[in-house]
Amino acid sequence: EITKEQQALMKLIVDAYNKHQIPHDFAKKLLQEQYGAEENFLLLTEVATSQVQVLVEFTKSIPGFLSLDHEDQIALLKGSAVEATYLRSAQVLSKKMPTGHVQLLEERIRKSGISEEFITPMFSFYKSIGELHMVQEEQALLTAVTVLTPDRPYVKDQQAVERLQETMLDVLRKLCALQHPQEPQYFARLLGRLTELRTLNHYHAEMLTSWRTN
Amino acid sequence: PASNLGLEDIIRKALMGNLED
Numbered sequence: 001e002i003t004k005e006q007q008a009l010m011k012l013i014v015d016a017y018n019k020h021q022i023p024h025d026f027a028k029k030l031l032q033e034q035y036g037a038e039e040n041f042l043l044l045t046e047v048a049t050s051q052v053q054v055l056v057e058f059t060k061s062i063p064g065f066l067s068l069d070h071e072d073q074i075a076l077l078k079g080s081a082v083e084a085t086y087l088r089s090a091q092v093l094s095k096k097m098p099t100g101h102v103q104l105l106e107e108r109i110r111k112s113g114i115s116e117e118f119i120t121p122m123f124s125f126y127k128s129i130g131e132l133h134m135v136q137e138e139q140a141l142l143t144a145v146t147v148l149t150p151d152r153p154y155v156k157d158q159q160a161v162e163r164l165q166e167t168m169l170d171v172l173r174k175l176c177a178l179q180h181p182q183e184p185q186y187f188a189r190l191l192g193r194l195t196e197l198r199t200l201n202h203y204h205a206e207m208l209t210s211w212r213t214n
Numbered sequence: 215p216a217s218n219l220g221l222e223d224i225i226r227k228a229l230m231g232n233l234e235d
Contacts, residue, residue, distance in 0.1 A: 049224055056228035070229075077225045 002178070006171045009063060010137055013168075016061030017140035020054045022047060030108060031101055040112035041211070051085045052077075059147050064164045072155050079152025082204045083197040084143055086125060091139050094130030113214050118207040125196055132189065135179060141172040142190055146197065 002010070026047050035043060056077060059065055065073065093102055110119060134142070148165035150158040176187040 052221065052224045053228045056225055060229070073229060074222065074225055077229075078222055081221055081225070 002171065002174050006174065009167070010141070010171055010175070013062060013144055014137050014140045016058050017143065018136065020057040020061075022050045022054055026050055031104060035108070037111055037113045040108050044109070044112050048085060051088060052081050055081060055084045055088075055143075055147070058143070062144050062147070062164070062168075064167075065148075068160055068164075069157055072157055072161065075152055075154040075156075076147055076149070076161065079155070080147045080149060082201050083146050083194075086122070086197060086200050086204075087129070087139075087143055087146060090126045090129035091134070093126050094133075113211060114207060115210055115214075118203050118210075121200060121203055125193075125200055128196065129193060132186075132193070134190075137175055138172065138179070138190065141168055141175065142193070144168045145172060146194060 029043060030047065059073075059077060068076070093105060106123070109122070114122075132138075145165055145168045148161055148168060150161040150165060155161060172190070173187050176190065177184075180186040
């Protein structure tokens with residue numbers, strides 16, 4: 001059973017998640033104009049920057065986050081930005097979109113100079129997120145759980161972060177049970193995606209190095 | 215350009231609220 005307080009928390013987080021989206025202009029550019037590899041690279045870096053800003057705005061709305069030590073706030077965001085961005089992209093790509101949009105976005109990523117060894121795990125992750133058919137509440141809470149990971153580098157007060165993360169996990173666990181009564185493993189599957197995200201984070205660092213060199 | 219700004223700078227600026235910088 002989800003308590004009234006948990007329901008209020010969930011609403012707050014979903015509202016914040018929906019409110020903070022990448023600017024419409026970017027989305028439009030991504031879908032409308034044809035670019036070569038170099039322009040795709042530049043566009044994707046701009047979008048990535050915008051996604052980090054969106055992530056920060058969302059995170060500021062998570063109750064308790066701004067009460068954490070300021071440097072810990074930065075450490076958490078720095079440690080989770082890549083994972084949260086992949087998560088958001090996966091959710092965008094698994095949304096229902098007009099015909100051809102998903103293919104166009106995929107093409108843009110594939111033709112931006114990223115080598116195939118990184119593209120494969122990236123798209124495999126996008127696919128595995130799509131298969132979960134998460135509701136908005138689950139997406140928003142999973143993103144909050146990702147940001148509030150206590151063992152990121154340079155986090156000093158891990159216990160304070162853990163308490164916040166536990167609050168989110170508790171709501172998410174209850175929500176999964178309510179949303180997917182036929183699938184008792186659903187919550188565990190969501191947490192499994194977080195492990196997959198950590199692997200992607202590792203790939204991402206290597207990918208950036210090779211991308212810059214190219 | 216934004217692509218030359220480090221991740222930490224982007225985060226610090228966004229946390230302080232001056233996105234337009």
